Amino acid sequence: MKTLKILDWPSQRFFSETHPFHKWRQELRESGIQLEFHTDHNSPKLRNADFLLIHSRYFMNGWQDIYKRTPENEYQLLLLLSELKKTVGKLIWFDAADSSGSSDFPIIDFVDVFLKKQVLKDKRYYTEKNTENDLRIWLNNRKLKTEITEFKPCPIDQLHKVKPGWNIGLNDYRYFGYKMGRLSNYLSYYLYPTRFSKVAKERPFDLTFRGRIHHGKDLKNAVSYQRNRVLELFDSMNLNIASGPGISKFRYWQEMRKAKLSISPFGWGEICYRDFETFIAGAILIKPSMEHLDTYPQLFIPQETYIPLRWDMEDLEEKLDFVIAQYPYYQQIAENGQERYRTAINDGDAFIQSILQILN
DSSP, X not given: OEXXXXXXXXXXXXXXXXXXXXXXXXXXXXXXXXXXXXXXXXXXXXXXXXXXXXXXXXXXXXXXXXXXXXXXXXXXXXXXXXXXXTTEEEEEEEEOOSSSSOSOGGGGGXXXXXXXXXXXXXXXXXXXXXXXXXXXXXXXXXXXXXXXXXXXXXXXXXXGGEEEXXXXXXXXXXXXXXXXXXXXXXXXXXXXXXXXXXXXXXXXXXXXXOOOOOOSSSHHHHHXXXXXXXXXXXXXXXXXXXXXXXXXXXHHHHHHHTEEEEEOOOXXXXXXXXXXXXXXXXXXXXXXXXXXXXXXXXXXXXXXXXXXXXXXOTTHHHHHHHHHHTHHHHHHHHHHHHHHHHHHHTOHHHHHHHHHHHHO
């Protein structure tokens, strides 16, 4: 039996990226992996393990926030990693940032494995020293010129450490009321399963997408570029759209389950909670092309599980009109996406094999 210790994100430990470890904890144990969860980097119990996985957002109030990053807290982090490395067999950094890009490469020399929720298929981008490259690759060459987010390149001799881990598709998307989310890691899926909606049901809304247009020329405007484009388009479209500012979670799910289409643009990252909520709700996922990514579970198959858009969104209106006009034909994409997602969240063997591959 080998021990995998996880330094988790304290404030989100009940419903974050470590959820599948709780969900399939017994199966991991049967595969020879004993799990321990910790939320204090000073705890002596964190040391002496075969494997130690650090959730990067444990440091979200310091080094992991690029706006709070300083030489002092970077030194303290590197010192901690150096000390931990002496007591564990393999030290794994889980960069839990939303984007396929990374601002965490300054620490890669101090860990054995550098996991991301989604990795660029062409990993050479991580090593390029071009100061015009944005952390978020899809924001390069956009018409709207705003500030870019630079990143320190990955040393070429460390690039082999960068590997895909698992994405937020394996988070818990069951409906929980206020504070009930604390049950997430402990409530059996047999007792309380994910509630999927049938694709072939009455769907009075043509599409759903809620949010506000962000104005300005700051970073938030840059990452909101695609979302702004979607919202700007709605005024000129003759469709029944559920849109507007944020609403309650209950009402949000009601709208999703009544919509034919759901648009999920990139934001801080490519993969969004809305992607998986769309699969659950039985709507057709409309999303910028994901073909540049390597991720697990791989649910994004163009024209099979979602309808891809150009990154500049110039084809958005045309595709929305066409899919709505041919909705009965395109329902199969919603069926495929839902079934592929249903299979993924019930496939504990696949998750365990992906973890064992990372650990070996």
